[in-house]
Amino acid sequence: MSIRSVLRAGAVQVLLVVLACPGAHGETGNALSPFRASLDQILATAPSQWRSPSQETFRWEMFPDIIILDTIDFTVQDRTFTRIAYFLEKRGFRGRLLRNTQLVGRHGWNAHDYGPDGLASFFNAAEDARFPLNAEEVALRTLAMEQGILSWDGSRFQPGRGGILGLSRSSSPIERRYLLTHESFHGIFFSSQEYRDFCFRLWDSLAPGEKEFYRSFLDSLGYDSADEFLTVNEFQAYLMQQPLEYAAAYFARFTKLLSQNSAPAVIDPARLLAHARSLDAFLQNRFAISAGGTLLAGSGTVTAK
């Protein structure tokens, strides 16, 4: 299938979605039908190969309900994701739809990950307020609906399945490797009910002091560790973002620095490694993915949807 025909097919889908969705106010955005690719192919696909000068949309071939939006720079990424980040994540701003003038000078994050519930919550709030969204946000909503991450039930956006990860070319190639590795484990968490269940079982099995360590670690980074879903999602991502042999050293070095700000909780490094090994063993057995190894996993040809 040619890119041109993919675009034509995508345009028809977009039109159908918009006609079925009163909340869209006739705006379609310009969502591109995702290219199926491995993570290393996404990193290696130069902007000169993109269909749009500002962004390209990929579908992670190992987890096809995970869509990855690679943007040309932080400006495009911010126009797409920053309002959502503040609405869903930023302490002190959660639940607020910031106007563009209020977002001036606020860079969201260097990379993003959002699942169906967060996106539904944001777009419903925008719909309720008849809030003027950026074209990039409208395109994101269209993309999410096309891909089954969101649906429209006639009155509300409903969460579907999968998720969206965001990455930018403003980050250096080395940063992009680190960032996409970390985000990809959120992608697996969003995509696989089995893996989520396993993560929750492992979390439930931790001793209170061990949970306290991870909560303290996440709190120190600004996460709201009272949110258990968030905590378990980050717990697994931080343990899996690097090969096993580096996990204990990462936490040890980080908590040593954090001890300058406050006295951090501590954990037996052997227990931390055991937690990482459990997650790694599950991912190896179920998906042939090892800790820190998502970029190496699956490397078929980039194909159109």
Next chain:
Amino acid sequence: MKRFLAGLSLMLFMGIAPVMAHPHVFINDKINVLFDGGVLQGISFQWTFDDMFSNMILADYDPKGTGQFDAAHVKAVKEGAFDNLENYHYFVAMTVGTKPVAHFKIERFMPSVTEKKKLVYSFFIPLKVTVEQKEQSVRLTVYDDTYFVAFDLLHLDDVTVTAGPDVACELAIEKTKVKPQWPGQYMPDQLVIRFKESS
């Protein structure tokens, strides 16, 4: 029931997963302050990277594990894994007196590998500040405002001074005045270099 509740919680909150800035790379920083001919010539830095980053870069630029970098390899590492730091001011916030140094010129960049296979970047930032009778100061904080990289605590043991008898130089570690950009971001202390002509 516990599993049911966990599943319910998961359904209710699925997808709200914040991405906070957090360091992925750790650097141990050594500094040398160089005076020569009555001039603060500049400051050299020696950054030793963590094992994971070291392995990643060395896999790309020294795949045979020689630990040696000829001119072509130095150029490749510099272009591929150092020059981009210009966009981040080479992680150095510096003031001479009260004047911030807006642009740095980097000299003598050299990668190397320790016995423990850790990657080391060495480079020099020229300053050319003439030493005067009155006391002058340079303050520098080495940190990454995107919080992708975290620098170890800076101790006086990490700093050396190369100077002749014509210069009196004192070092101090003080709380930095640079404000953190991210929740919970650890900020290294600043190095304060006070110097004047020897009496």
